[in-house]
Amino acid sequence: MRMAKTVFPGLGSPITHVDVTYDGKWILGTTxxxxxxICTIFKDKDGKEKTGFSGRMGSRxxxxxxxxxxxxxxILAGNDNKFHGGQFSWV
Known part of the structure; x- marks a missing residue:
């Protein structure tokens, strides 16, 4: 098992599905x-652009x-409707 490079803060609701762009620059969580x-792009201390998958973002x-x-x-959707399986689409 590997240790995570970056941990994103929780926002209260449980995440039921996760999708990531092919290049790792964006994460889409579904509740x-x-x-x-979430955008995972940041510049490291050397000024190189990285993603949260390839380096530790820290406070960035x-x-x-x-x-x-x-x-x-x-209201139009109704009370029983829930988001499920959000994903990126590439045309």
Missing amino acids: DTYLVL IAAPRLLKLSPLDS
């Missing part, structure tokens, strides 16, 4: 009520973006 988009972690339905869309 029941929202999606979490970018703020995650929360993507959720607007209140109106949430």
Whole structure:
């Protein structure tokens, strides 16, 4: 088992699915009520661009973006609807 290079802070809701871009620059986490988009790109102490998979980000972690339905869309979708299996698509 390997130790993680970077740990991202939790936001409260449990993550039910994770997808990562082919180049490791973006992570998409799915919860029941929202999606979490995290950029893993940072510059190391030598100024080289890296991802959180290839180096330790430390305090250089970018703020995650929360993507959720607007209140109106949430009402239209109903109470029993949940996000599941969010993923990146490449056309």
